[in-house]
Amino acid sequence: MSSATEDAGGDEAPDLRCQLDCVQGMVDALSSVRWKRHQDAVLELSEHGIVLIVEETGCLQAKVYLKRELFLVYEYAAEGRPRLGLSLGLFVDSLNTFSVPGHNSIIEILYPGPDMQLLLKSVGSLDACFYAEIRTRIPDTISGDYNFQHAGNTPVSFTVKSAVLKEAIDDLEWPGSSIQILLQPDPPSVTFRGEGHGDLQIEFFYYANIDLLIAFQCDRRISYRYKYKFLHATTSNITTSVLKENRGSKVSIGRGGMLKIQHLVSVARSGMQHAYSDAGGLHQPSRIAYIEFFVKPEEDESPINDS
Amino acid sequence: MKFKAFLTQDGVHLLDKRFLPALDKVGRICHVYLTPDHAMFLHNFLGGAAGGGGVECVAQFDKDLLFRDYRIASANADRIAFAVDVPLLHRALRSALTIHAQSLAGPSAAAAVDIQIKLVKKLPAGSRSSAPFLTFETKGARSAVVQDVPISKPLSRADVAELQASLDAAQDLPQTLVQVPDLSQLQSLVDRLKNVGDLLTVSITQYGDLHLQVSTTLITVGSEFRKLRVLGAHAEPPVGDQNLSARTRTEMAIQRGEALSVQVSMKHLAKSLQCHLAKPDCAFYGIAPHGACLTVIFQFFIPGTRLTDKSISFYCRLPVLDPGSS
Known part of the structure; x- marks a missing residue:
């Protein structure tokens, strides 16, 4: 691996040099927050890993957390937390070229290149090599008002199978426009209600559907409305691997009705027989990328009940 | 102008399972060019309106591979060419x-069943002038279908x-040819690069070395395959070049x-890669x-x-784009 950094300009160590053996997992995770074709994203690098942030003006924010444990090598040498802006679509599309089937190469990510590019290249195979240089720009400021805080003493949240959540939200497309989410402790249940072209109500009862609703935490009745198109973005591009594994997705409602939806995406190489699978004691639980969506409630109405 | 022949078993199989699906992807309309020795399927070989700028593709077969009792006659040195809709x-x-x-x-399975094709001129239903057709005549045990x-x-x-001239012009081989290891892998790469x-x-x-690169103002993505088999002009790589970047x-x-x-054009390359539907060996x-x-x-x-079958020749020529025009 001594020749791995030959492309880096200058003698100084780059801010970040990391290697990953599961490109597909990273593609899956990043694709989950790609709700439209042209999207600008911000990458934030730190000693803990890489966070990718995408925003839709004022209402929706998504974050993908790629912890350093996901990487085979993670060398971080920057001061502070460098941030760079790039096109999410191009980033995903170029990562995608690395995950050609039957070609399980390891990918190296390097930042910055001689012209502040994000550099990707495959390592390990001498006879075939893939590379990409993505131009970065100075990122827009990330709005801080997605700061999620629990409203009361007990967090209000529920965990539901990812496939079920997606199905429910897909079904709500028909009434459209505005969706009310209602949690109440007695009987413990979650209700999605859409009123628009027609009415549709989807209810999950905690005791009735214990394998659907995996966890439920709510000590008071709480209800907010969210724009359907933002709610839809939180599940519309979830990759099939998430739906197949069907872990839970956690939905929480915080102060001011801020909705937080978390998904888990597996970043494990399929078929772990590869020699690298044991490197650095990487075991399954640490090979998860976390995805968080934050949706602000509709503002025009005061909360229906937030006692 | 006369053409009449029976399709061979191999010929039917080659066309049905391999070549026609591939040719269809290259382009819906192609020219069939029959000579006393060969049968050819040509795409984009006639310049002007029809050809101009597409992927030129040639599938040439020895007549005996596709046909038996091959009869061809024309006033033009026994050569016939026409356009046909591949699907x-x-x-x-x-x-x-x-x-x-x-x-x-x-019950009469033993009886050989033949598919005969011939060139005919017929009066299509509802029309007053006759039109040319390529007719397939199949005689089954109980039925015959035309x-x-x-x-x-x-x-x-x-x-x-003109067709023959552009075919002749397409004969000059590149000095160096590299063998691509895995066409389906290359295809999936190109699908992603698209x-x-x-x-x-x-x-x-x-x-x-085969090096593919896409470059725009925002991004450069590339892929290099090395140490491929070389036919023709060959050189030893300079010492120490493995430490350099592909570019x-x-x-x-x-x-x-x-x-x-x-x-x-990425589109042209993707099209030429569809030719692997013909299941070439390399x-x-x-x-x-x-x-x-x-x-x-x-x-x-x-x-x-592992011997090359000289009775089939299949190749594509992709037009080069002027880098200035992009």
């Missing part, structure tokens, strides 16, 4: 095959001469005159002298051997 041709062949299969299942595939008017003497940009730079070195290495090889590089890429075009040559082995 229609395929449909006719398929249904002829179905009749064939039914009769094989029947299918007429409409074709264009046979090409004029001048057009056939999302990044429309123009692809292809470089081929005499060391056996530097390619640039240096071009400066030394040991590599050529051209820009082609494929070679090369750049014609002076960067005239990117040539892809598919090779077929005689079944059960």
Whole structure:
């Protein structure tokens, strides 16, 4: 691996040099927050890993957390937390070229290149090599008002199978426009209600559907409305691997009705027989990328009940 | 002008399962060019309105591979060419095959069932002037089916001469050809690169490197395959070049005159890759002298051997785009 950094300009160590053996997992995770074709994203690098942030003006924010444990090598040498802006679509599309089937190469990510590019290249195979240089720009400021805080003493949240959540939200497309989410402790249940072209109500009862609703935490009745198109973005591009594994997705409602939806995406190489699978004691639980969506409630109405 | 022949078993199989699906992907309309020795399917070989700028594709078969009792006669040195709709041709062949299969299942299975094709002129229903057709006649055990595939008017003497001339011009081989290891892998790579940009730079070195690169103002994505088998002009890579990046290495090889590089349309390359539906045994890429075009040559082995089957010749020529015009 001594020749791995030959492309880096200058003698100084780059801010970040990391290697990953599961490109597909990273593609899956990043694709989950790609709700439209042209999207600008911000990458934030730190000693803990890489966070990718995408925003839709004022209402929706998504974050993908790629912890350093996901990487085979993670060398971080920057001061502070460098941030760079790039096109999410191009980033995903170029990562995608690395995950050609039957070609399980390891990918190296390097930042910055001689012209502040994000550099990707495959390592390990001498006879075939893939590379990409993505131009970065100075990122827009990330709005801080997605700061999620629990409203009361007990967090209000529920965990539901990812496939079920997606199905429910897909079904709500028909009434459209505005969706009310209602949690109440007695009987413990979650209700999605859409009123628009027609009415549709989807209810999950905690005791009735214990394998659907995996966890439920709510000590008071709480209800907010969210724009359907933002709610839809939180599940519309979830990759099939998430739906197949069907872990839970956690939905929480915080102060001011801020909705937080978390998904888990597996970043494990399929078929772990590869020699690298044991490197650095990487075991399954640490090979998860976390995805968080934050949706602000509709503002025009005061909360229906937030006692 | 006369043409009449029986399709051989191998011929039917080659066309139905391999070549017609591939040719269909290259382009819906192709020219069939029959000579006393060969049968050819040509795409984009007549310049002007029909041809101009597409992927030139040639599938040439020895007449004995596809046909028996091959009879051809024309005033133009016994050569006939016409345009045909590939999916229609395929449909006719398929249904002829179905009749064939039914009769094989029947009591008189031993009787050989033949598919005869011939060129005819007929009066189509509801029309006053006769039109040319390629007719498939299939005689099954209990039924006989005749299918007429409409074709264009046979090409004029001048057009056939032009077709032959551009075929002859396509004969000059690239100096260096590299063997592509895995066509389906390359196809899936190109499918992914398609999302990044429309123009692809292809470089081929005499060391056996194939380098593909897409570059836009925002991004450069590339892929290099090394140590491929080389046919033709071959050179030893300079010492120490494995420590350089793919791009530097390619640039240096071009400066030394040991590599050529051209820009082609991603769409054209994707199309040429569809030719792997014909299940070639290997494929070679090369750049014609002076960067005239990117040539892809598919090779077929005689079944059960590693010897090249000389009775099939299948290749594509991709037009080179002027880098200035993009």
